[in-house]
Amino acid sequence: MTTTTHELAIEATGLRKAYGDKTVLDGIDLAVPAGTVFSLLGPNGAGKTTAVQILSTLVSADAGTLRVGGHDLATDPQAVRAAIGVTGQFSAVDNLITGEENMLLMADLNHLSRREGRRVSAELLERFDLVEAAQKPASTYSGGMRRRLDIAMTLVGSPRIIFLDEPTTGLDPRSRHNMWNIIRGLVAGGVTVFLTTQYLDEADQLADSIAVLNGGKLVAQGTAHELKRLVPGGHVRLRFTGPRAYENAASALREATRDDESLSLQIPSGGSQRELRAILDWLDSAEIEADELTVHTPDLDDVFFALTSHPTTGPATVPAPAAAALKENQR
Numbered sequence: 001m002t003t004t005t006h007e008l009a010i011e012a013t014g015l016r017k018a019y020g021d022k023t024v025l026d027g028i029d030l031a032v033p034a035g036t037v038f039s040l041l042g043p044n045g046a047g048k049t050t051a052v053q054i055l056s057t058l059v060s061a062d063a064g065t066l067r068v069g070g071h072d073l074a075t076d077p078q079a080v081r082a083a084i085g086v087t088g089q090f091s092a093v094d095n096l097i098t099g100e101e102n103m104l105l106m107a108d109l110n111h112l113s114r115r116e117g118r119r120v121s122a123e124l125l126e127r128f129d130l131v132e133a134a135q136k137p138a139s140t141y142s143g144g145m146r147r148r149l150d151i152a153m154t155l156v157g158s159p160r161i162i163f164l165d166e167p168t169t170g171l172d173p174r175s176r177h178n179m180w181n182i183i184r185g186l187v188a189g190g191v192t193v194f195l196t197t198q199y200l201d202e203a204d205q206l207a208d209s210i211a212v213l214n215g216g217k218l219v220a221q222g223t224a225h226e227l228k229r230l231v232p233g234g235h236v237r238l239r240f241t242g243p244r245a246y247e248n249a250a251s252a253l254r255e256a257t258r259d260d261e262s263l264s265l266q267i268p269s270g271g272s273q274r275e276l277r278a279i280l281d282w283l284d285s286a287e288i289e290a291d292e293l294t295v296h297t298p299d300l301d302d303v304f305f306a307l308t309s310h311p312t313t314g315p316a317t318v319p320a321p322a323a324a325a326l327k328e329n330q331r
């Protein structure tokens with residue numbers, strides 16, 4: 001790590017925003033360490049894009065203390081703008097001109113000299129595999145190429161913080177994986193990435209830290225691992241080939257859920273080494289042999305559904321035992 005958690009690239013305290021009588025962000029606190037990927041998740045209309053628009057100076061907040069790149073958003077938006085790059089759902093790519101012309105236009109907007117602009121454009125077109133397409137109009141580009149060009153254009157100004165608003169929506173699996181590698185490359189170079197996404201596997205793959213937005217509040221925050229521990233659903237599954245062993249095990253393991261058809265038992269478990277050892281020790285001492293043991297941990301889909309199933313109830317959607325589990329986990 002080249003950074004410490006003391007260096008926060010993005011800091012928000014009490015961020016509020018309402019449109020008319022609709023409160024979109026109802027007092028949000030965020031802390032994103034420099035050089036990490038932070039992912040904001042939430043259902044459609046939760047306010048993810050609004051958060052990006054505010055933090056990137058495009059829209060003003062109603063309240064809150066906000067710092068981006070060490071600069072106060074209220075007093076020094078110009079410095080914030082110089083430190084960040086934004087690629088959104090509505091791309092900055094001009095379809096009527098070529099990829100290279102788009103890049104050079106960006107270089108002009110960033111006040112690079114003609115020579116420096118050409119050098120940076122060529123380097124980025126190469127890095128994002130767009131050299132062959134560089135002389136063709138952007139209107140002929142595929143969705144994946146357009147996103148790559150969009151990010152390349154964002155990087156012309158060498159931002160240290162990048163906001164990526166749903167960067168892989170609509171891309172095929174290969175292009176999504178390409179984009180993930182690009183994001184990993186950016187972070188390896190020390191860039192901080194603020195990512196909004198509706199793809200939970202994307203947050204799982206990329207994010208150091210994830211926050212779930214629902215009903216105007218952050219209903220959970222933590223690593224993917226911590227969030228997965230918030231929801232029940234983790235279990236160990238024991239499968240037996242013979243009905244005798246199955247019945248013996250079922251009558252002894254009272255908390256297990258039976259599946260008589262597949263002769264399997266499901267035991268609630270967080271999947272820790274200690275819990276697995278206890279189950280194995282118990283099987284040994286009861287002289288019962290399971291034919292298969294599998295561990296199921298909840299995935300981010302389980303977490304998302306559990307935390308965002310009540311659109312209007314706000315933070316109370318985090319079940320108390322789950323909140324305790326997270327606290328325990330963070331100790």
Ligand SMILES: Nc1ncnc2c1ncn2[C@@H]1O[C@H](COP(=O)(O)OP(=O)(O)OP(=O)(O)O)[C@@H](O)[C@H]1O
Binds near residue numbers: 019042044051198
């Ligand atoms: N300029 C605006 N004027 C009025 N309402 C707005 C405006 N911009 C956003 N909203 C409302 O604020 C809410 C949050 O919108 P936002 O686009 O931030 O959500 P989102 O989480 O990014 O959704 P999605 O995943 O669908 O992109 C929505 O109800 C939206 O209709």
